[in-house]
Amino acid sequence: MRKYWEMMKSQIKLDTAYTAWYWAGSASVIFRMLIIYAFWHAVFENRTTVGDMSLQAMITYTMLATLLNNYMSGVGSQLANQVRDGSVAIELMRPYNLLDKLVALDLGSKISGTIRETLPMLLIAYLFLGVSAPASWEAVPMFLLSALLGILIGTQLDLIIGIMAFWLDYVWGLRVLGGAITLFFTGALVPITLFPEWLRVLSGFMPFQSMVFVPVSIYTGQLSGLVALQALGVQLAWLVGIIVVMRTVWSFAIRKVTIFGG
Amino acid sequence: MRRYARLYWQYFKTRIKVMMEYRIDFLIGVASVFFTQGTSILFIAIVFQHIDTIHGWTFQQMLFIYAIAMLGRSLEHTFFDNLWTLGWQYIRPGNFDRVLIRPVNPLFQVVAERVQQDGIGSFIIGLIVLFTSAPSLGLEWGAAEILMLIVMVISSGAIYMAVNLFFATLSFWMVDSLPVMYAVQQTSDFARYPMNIFGKGIRFVLTFIIPYGFTAFYPAAWFLEDSGYRHTAVWTPVVAFLSVAIAYLFWKRGLRSFTGTGS
Numbered sequence: 001m002r003k004y005w006e007m008m009k010s011q012i013k014l015d016t017a018y019t020a021w022y023w024a025g026s027a028s029v030i031f032r033m034l035i036i037y038a039f040w041h042a043v044f045e046n047r048t049t050v051g052d053m054s055l056q057a058m059i060t061y062t063m064l065a066t067l068l069n070n071y072m073s074g075v076g077s078q079l080a081n082q083v084r085d086g087s088v089a090i091e092l093m094r095p096y097n098l099l100d101k102l103v104a105l106d107l108g109s110k111i112s113g114t115i116r117e118t119l120p121m122l123l124i125a126y127l128f129l130g131v132s133a134p135a136s137w138e139a140v141p142m143f144l145l146s147a148l149l150g151i152l153i154g155t156q157l158d159l160i161i162g163i164m165a166f167w168l169d170y171v172w173g174l175r176v177l178g179g180a181i182t183l184f185f186t187g188a189l190v191p192i193t194l195f196p197e198w199l200r201v202l203s204g205f206m207p208f209q210s211m212v213f214v215p216v217s218i219y220t221g222q223l224s225g226l227v228a229l230q231a232l233g234v235q236l237a238w239l240v241g242i243i244v245v246m247r248t249v250w251s252f253a254i255r256k257v258t259i260f261g262g
Numbered sequence: 263m264r265r266y267a268r269l270y271w272q273y274f275k276t277r278i279k280v281m282m283e284y285r286i287d288f289l290i291g292v293a294s295v296f297f298t299q300g301t302s303i304l305f306i307a308i309v310f311q312h313i314d315t316i317h318g319w320t321f322q323q324m325l326f327i328y329a330i331a332m333l334g335r336s337l338e339h340t341f342f343d344n345l346w347t348l349g350w351q352y353i354r355p356g357n358f359d360r361v362l363i364r365p366v367n368p369l370f371q372v373v374a375e376r377v378q379q380d381g382i383g384s385f386i387i388g389l390i391v392l393f394t395s396a397p398s399l400g401l402e403w404g405a406a407e408i409l410m411l412i413v414m415v416i417s418s419g420a421i422y423m424a425v426n427l428f429f430a431t432l433s434f435w436m437v438d439s440l441p442v443m444y445a446v447q448q449t450s451d452f453a454r455y456p457m458n459i460f461g462k463g464i465r466f467v468l469t470f471i472i473p474y475g476f477t478a479f480y481p482a483a484w485f486l487e488d489s490g491y492r493h494t495a496v497w498t499p500v501v502a503f504l505s506v507a508i509a510y511l512f513w514k515r516g517l518r519s520f521t522g523t524g525s
């Protein structure tokens with residue numbers, strides 16, 4: 001456990017060293033928040049609710065969803081690169097579990113991202129963009145737990161895409177494709193409650209809404225009490241299920257390494 | 263000029279051969295861009311299920327703005343994608359020195375060395391969206407309108423390209439300006455919405471500083487009778503020309519101060 005802890009810390013240090021990407025990332029989040037702000041204000045111009053959500057609720061939802069959606073990509077590309085240039089063979093010989101290492105690096109990145117990006121952005125959103133406080137006191141711990149589960153699901157899905165590099169050359173395209181689909185079905189663009197019936201039913205069968213929609217809805221109070229607890233249970237089930245799938249795919253992928261002789 | 267055309271054709275043929283070699287990658291790439299653009303359409307469609315207009319703009323008008331943006335972007339994406347790699351594939355590993363010793367315009371070489379097939383995805387969806395939205399704009403589609411549409415789309419693509427070229431050029435001083443390019447490109451999303459929903463500051467920047475406004479909303483406004491922006495829309499080709507000229511001059515300036523990384 002200790003070695004993974006150290007890896008996580010090294011990733012945090014690494015992230016703080018690359019300031020150009022930090023500023024670029026922060027700038028693009030601010031741009032997106034400005035667009036969201038102007039767009040929804042224009043939508044609510046002549047009305048007080050859209051699909052029973054007020055402007056305030058919509059702004060709170062979409063801003064938080066945008067921030068949370070930033071966590072949905074991760075170390076998958078690093079894995080894909082290692083597969084591509086062959087260094088994965090050496091990685092596999094080293095005295096750690098490569099997947100655990102990647103998850104540790106991923107968490108390190110996300111912890112530094114939370115402190116350096118998300119928290120300042122959240123502050124800006126509270127002060128200038130009219131994001132409201134959590135619905136209730138008990139929503140806070142539930143939101144944090146739910147967000148954590150969602151982020152962990154995101155990490156696993158990202159790793160699955162990364163593992164695809166064992167079979168496909170062009171993982172970049174697959175990542176863009178995955179990004180587009182998750183951006184929509186996680187509810188990061190519009191709350192899933194606004195989806196047409198059939199699409200809402202469809203997303204109920206997919207893990208994506210556990211990644212953004214569930215945590216943010218707990219925050220805004222759209223999901224509360226028993227329903228919220230139930231949603232947390234579903235998230236946990238998805239997380240376990242996806243970990244199992246990921247590890248299975250991984251065991252198939254590893255066999256391929258030995259086939260072409262490392 | 264003829265020599266360059268012939269050279270480009272040679273480059274193009276090799277790229278097509280590579281493309282044919284990796285067919286699954288081709289499909290994934292095209293699908294990825296198609297769905298990325300598609301989700302933004304789905305987003306607008308869902309919002310319009312609950313409302314009729316946004317600040318006076320109808321669903322069809324919004325789609326039309328998107329269509330121009332997608333078509334313009336697809337030109338840039340397909341033919342000028344290599345500008346993104348100037349820093350990390352040319353300057354940092356020392357490959358740019360190889361480009362410089364050849365007796366062909368360095369910018370031409372960088373651009374021609376890659377045709378990004380993924381752009382086709384946004385071209386296809388752009389056309390679909392265009393054909394679904396254009397008939398309901400209440401406009402007579404004659405030869406003049408179609409010609410204007412082509413001019414506008416090419417101008418839009420040229421502006422996307424010029425902005426990228428300008429910020430890619432910074433790589434000559436900072437080795438890799440990819441983060442800057444990325445951040446700047448994010449602002450192009452603003453232009454996909456009617457400009458009058460934004461505040462004065464944003465409008466000013468997108469009209470006069472980084473002219474992304476002319477990649478989607480302004481050119482689209484030319485076809486929207488009551489948009490009130492037709493007089494601005496006419497400037498689109500001029501803005502495109504100026505952007506390309508400024509970006510190219512800046513590139514020349516960067517080229518002169520390029521010293522290599524020593525790797």
